[in-house]
Amino acid sequence: xxxxxxxxxxxxxxxxxxxxxxxxxxxxxxxxxxxxxxxxxxxxxxxxxxxxxxxxxxxxxxxxxxxxxxxxxxxxxxxxxxxxxxxxxxxxxxxxxxxxxxxxxxxxxxxxxxxxxxxxxxxxxxxxxxxxxxxxxxxxxxxxxxxxxxxxxxxxxxxxxxxxxxxxxxxxxxxxxxxxxxxxxxxxxxxxxxxxxxxxxxxxxxxxxxxxxxxxxxxxxxxxxxxxxxxxxxxxxxxxxxxxxxxxxxxxxxxxxxxxxxxxxxxxxxxxxxxxxxxxxxxxxxxxxxxxxxxxxxxxxxxxxxxxxxxxxxxxxxxxxxxxxxxxxxxxxxxxxxxxxxxxxxxxxxxxxxxxxxxxxxxxxxxxxxxxxxxxxxxxxxxxxxxxxxx
Amino acid sequence: xxxxxxxxxxxxxxxxxxxxxxxxxxxxxxxxxxxxxxxxxxxxxxxxxxxxxxxxxxxxxxxxxxxxxxxxxxxxxxxxxxxxxxxxxxxxxxxxxxxxxxxxxxxxxxxxxxxxxxxxxxxxxxxxxxxxxxxxxxxxxxxxxxxxxxxxxxxxxxxxxxxxxxxxxxxxxxxxxxxxxxxxxxxxxxxxxxxxxxxxxxxxxxxxxxxxxxxxxxxxxxxxxxxxxxxxxxxxxxxxxxxxxxxxxxxxxxxxxxxxxxxxxxxxxxxxxxxxxxxxxxxxxxxxxxxxxxxxxxxxxxxxxxxxxxxxxxxxxxxxxxxxxxxxxxxxxxxxxxxxxxxxxxxxxxxxxxxxxxxxxxxxxxxxxxxx
Numbered sequence: 130x131x132x133x134x135x136x137x138x139x140x141x142x143x144x145x146x147x148x149x150x151x152x153x154x155x156x157x158x159x160x161x162x163x164x165x166x167x168x169x170x171x172x173x174x175x176x177x178x179x180x181x182x183x184x185x186x187x188x189x190x191x192x193x194x195x196x197x198x199x200x201x202x203x204x205x206x207x208x209x210x211x212x213x214x215x216x217x218x219x220x221x222x223x224x225x226x227x228x229x230x231x232x233x234x235x236x237x238x239x240x241x242x243x244x245x246x247x248x249x250x251x252x253x254x255x256x257x258x259x260x261x262x263x264x265x266x267x268x269x270x271x272x273x274x275x276x277x278x279x280x281x282x283x284x285x286x287x288x289x290x291x292x293x294x295x296x297x298x299x300x301x302x303x304x305x306x307x308x309x310x311x312x313x314x315x316x317x318x319x320x321x322x323x324x325x326x327x328x329x330x331x332x333x334x335x336x337x338x339x340x341x342x343x344x345x346x347x348x349x350x351x352x353x354x355x356x357x358x359x360x361x362x363x364x365x366x367x368x369x370x371x372x373x374x375x376x377x378x379x380x381x382x383x384x385x386x387x388x389x390x391x392x393x394x395x396x397x398x399x400x401x402x403x404x405x406x407x408x409x410x411x412x413x414x415x416x417x418x419x420x421x422x423x424x425x426x427x428x429x430x431x432x433x434x435x436x437x438x439x440x441x442x443x444x445x446x447x448x449x450x451x452x453x454x455x456x457x458x459x460x461x462x463x464x465x466x467x468x469x470x471x472x473x474x475x476x477x478x479x480x481x482x483x484x485x486x487x488x489x490x491x492x493x494x495x496x497x498x499x500x501x502x503x504x505x506x507x508x509x510x511x512x513x514x515x516x517x518x519x520x
Numbered sequence: 521x522x523x524x525x526x527x528x529x530x531x532x533x534x535x536x537x538x539x540x541x542x543x544x545x546x547x548x549x550x551x552x553x554x555x556x557x558x559x560x561x562x563x564x565x566x567x568x569x570x571x572x573x574x575x576x577x578x579x580x581x582x583x584x585x586x587x588x589x590x591x592x593x594x595x596x597x598x599x600x601x602x603x604x605x606x607x608x609x610x611x612x613x614x615x616x617x618x619x620x621x622x623x624x625x626x627x628x629x630x631x632x633x634x635x636x637x638x639x640x641x642x643x644x645x646x647x648x649x650x651x652x653x654x655x656x657x658x659x660x661x662x663x664x665x666x667x668x669x670x671x672x673x674x675x676x677x678x679x680x681x682x683x684x685x686x687x688x689x690x691x692x693x694x695x696x697x698x699x700x701x702x703x704x705x706x707x708x709x710x711x712x713x714x715x716x717x718x719x720x721x722x723x724x725x726x727x728x729x730x731x732x733x734x735x736x737x738x739x740x741x742x743x744x745x746x747x748x749x750x751x752x753x754x755x756x757x758x759x760x761x762x763x764x765x766x767x768x769x770x771x772x773x774x775x776x777x778x779x780x781x782x783x784x785x786x787x788x789x790x791x792x793x794x795x796x797x798x799x800x801x802x803x804x805x806x807x808x809x810x811x812x813x814x815x816x817x818x819x820x821x822x823x824x825x826x827x828x829x830x831x832x833x834x835x836x837x838x839x840x841x842x843x844x845x846x847x848x849x850x851x852x853x854x855x856x857x858x859x860x861x862x863x864x865x866x867x868x869x870x871x872x873x874x875x876x877x878x879x880x881x882x883x884x885x886x887x888x889x890x891x892x
Contacts, residue, residue: 472801
């Protein structure tokens with residue numbers, strides 16, 4: 130079945146929200162990202178500001194130099210989050226196959242909905258107008274048979290655009306566009322492609338796949354497929370989590386094992402709760418340490434059996450910590466723990482030893498208590514040294 | 521020492537004891553084979569300190585003697601010789617073995633025989649006799665269930681329980697349990713339960729291949745070693761000390777669903793599904809529906825999936841259970857029964873495979889926790 134995928138992108142989202150909240154800002158060059166004399170970068174620039182060459186990621190100081198008359202706003206992210214939630218709510222009413230890509234954009238799979246909603250283009254118009262009516266901001270939508278083309282299409286006629294790439298014309302649509310329009314192609318890749326005389330997506334698509342693979346590896350192969358308008362990725366709700374980690378800079382540099390282990394345990398419980406919430410298990414545990422001289426190391430260990438148990442993750446982290454500190458005895462400034470190589474929740478049940486099953490029940494029970502009464506409602510003796518810090 | 525024998529006999533004998541030669545060892549003498557005259561025969565012996573194998577071959581003994589020779593070198597050389605008579609001579613002063621066969625001649629430096637670790641001799645103890653075919657069959661149906669990793673040493677062996685004219689062999693690795701009952705040709709004099717290393721059972725299985733006469737079993741009085749006496753071959757194994765789990769407790773006594781399945785048909789279905797399970801976590805999902813059959817499915821993330829249904833006579837409730845495909849394959853590739861019964865209760869309680877009509881064996885497999 131030919132898929133029908135929408136990519137919906139809010140136009141200059143943060144600035145648009147600011148303009149809704151303060152209509153005086155409308156039609157003016159506005160930059161969200163901090164004060165002109167701050168060290169930050171531009172998070173979002175209005176279309177008026179973009180005319181001066183301003184773009185997201187540019188240092189604020191540079192932006193100020195290029196466009197002194199711009200209005201700089203530090204940004205109020207909790208409000209943007211509220212707007213984003215409303216935006217996602219609207220989209221979710223059209224299809225359950227919704228994949229948010231940050232606060233201001235999302236993929237929506239509408240395959241098979243035409244008998245219900247009518248032509249796809251009309252549905253897209255309806256989504257646009259609901260966003261305009263309910264949020265008072267505009268969105269650009271791309272319609273295509275796959276994610277990558279839908280995304281390029283939504284970018285194609287911004288702001289307030291609607292671009293439909295009809296099935297079979299994906300390659301044709303992409304061909305004349307510059308390679309930088311292809312998601313994942315950054316300045317470095319752009320440079321590398323330029324060196325071999327490739328500046329448009331079409332030129333990239335026409336390279337032999339073996340050549341691309343040899344020069345740019347596995348990513349090159351993916352990029353080449355995308356350039357040809359081929360992308361089999363599914364629209365997956367909330368994307369696929371690849372790793373979960375937590376780290377903290379200690380109040381003061383320390384070599385106090387009790388304190389380090391307590392902190393590690395606390396971070397592990399946060400990571401473990403996230404992992405279980407995602408319905409995943411991890412095979413690999415990584416410890417991160419930054420010593421007082423800012424030298425930063427990470428050490429990983431991969432297990433044969435994946436786990437989502439706090440105790441199992443902590444045991445590995447703790448062992449790695451002992452090993453690191455026995456190799457180098459120096460005060461620690463920052464400590465972190467992460468899990469990766471994530472797999473599903475499936476596990477082989479044990480016939481003789483049900484200790485891991487009991488630990489799993491314990492973790493679940495603690496998770497539920499914490500969800501209801503807060504993280505500090507229940508804790509292990511091991512984290513008691515942190516009492517002053519976290520309570 | 522001076523003897524002569526045929527190339528075939530020596531080659532076969534070295535092949536048999538070679539299985540007990542230590543490969544990676546801190547005790548270099550254990551990668552030697554001990555060659556000694558024993559009345560009018562030649563005895564070959566090897567040990568890795570866990571298993572020891574003696575093998576006797578017909579020989580013409582001119583002069584008694586003994587020597588330890590590097591096993592690999594001797595075996596490879598003898599295997600390269602034509603099938604003719606071999607003359608062996610050892611010069612005691614230099615501990616060098618001289619081997620002559622047809623127009624070929626070799627000298628191999630050895631070690632003094634008394635430096636070779638003593639091969640355990642078990643004279644008395646608890647004895648029993650068993651039919652070699654029945655024993656092989658039993659070993660093949662349980663040894664795969666022994667644990668591979670040695671975090672719990674008792675599980676790396678097979679439990680052998682001698683009681684009257686019955687022998688029960690059991691193995692469990694924490695995820696599954698295999699039990700096989702067989703009769704003894706000559707009953708055990710005393711009740712005994714010992715744990716035999718899985719590796720020893722596998723070696724025994726190999727040695728039993730050409731055996732027709734009953735195998736004599738002797739457990740030493742300390743219950744630290746077990747001897748299997750075959751025709752011209754003896755294998756002695758250390759026993760694993762410790763308590764084997766009470767496996768009877770692990771076999772569910774009741775069930776809510778029972779499905780009688782055709783072994784060949786089920787094997788074919790799990791084989792197909794395993795191809796897909798391989799890329800995932802090896803999960804096979806079984807949906808058992810009375811009146812319909814068993815649907816077996818597997819899924820490889822982002823690659824594909826497979827679904828097959830087999831007929832089965834099903835009694836009881838509808839049930840679902842997921843297994844590691846490897847565990848099912850291990851069982852179904854060795855079964856000789858035409859039909860077997862699968863008994864299940866909940867998705868998280870063990871599945872049980874039993875023969876129809878008798879209770880010669882039972883296979884218990886813990887399921888996998890999956891999202892249905």
